């Protein structure tokens with residue numbers, strides 16, 4: 001395993017250790033969260049953890065959890081989510097996030113915001129002074145609304161581009177059957193205001209600004225060649 005993956009594993013393991021028997025756990029999406037879900041699966045298999053239920057945020061989380069024998073439930077079947085573990089693409093000093101690099105931010109925001117404790121798992125490269133400085137803001141959009149939403153995002157000061165898939169053979173399609181517009185904003189002075197303005201555009205399902213949702217941020221790093229959290 002290379003240094004980056006060792007770091008992701010260290011941070012994923014640390015998050016998985018916070019899960020207790022009997023909990024309902026929100027299972028996020030992305031390569032760092034995969035490490036946490038695998039660690040939860042290992043704890044279940046060893047008997048260290050018992051009677052947990054997972055609420056997945058994507059097909060990726062569903063498939064991996066099934067492989068690992070983690071029982072899954074829907075939001076209709078639980079009264080609360082005790083803890084959610086999920087990655088992020090940027091984290092600012094107020095623990096506000098940009099998410100959606102994996103086009104899963106709509107289900108992620110739903111599950112992560114319902115959790116009593118939302119733990120973010122990232123490597124140190126995701127820490128920024130200001131949101132939007134390294135990552136474009138993902139916006140999930142209904143296919144029929146792509147053109148008017150693109151115009152509305154431009155009117156908000158953004159530079160929108162439709163996210164294309166591998167080899168640009170076609171657009172990325174979300175788990176809900178929608179498309180993703182990635183938007184470059186030169187400055188996001190008020191993330192909470194922008195989050196609401198974008199979600200107010202008809203045809204937008206959800207954007208990747210997570211304001212005031214995260215409780216704990218676990219940051220992975222490599223120090224003297226060794227992964228640390």
Ligand code: 5RP
Pocket residue numbers: 028029030031032033086087088089098099100101102103104105108
């Ligand atoms: C998916 C996400 C991911 O959590 C985010 O992109 C981070 O992924 P990774 O851990 O692979 O860097 O928001 O929509």
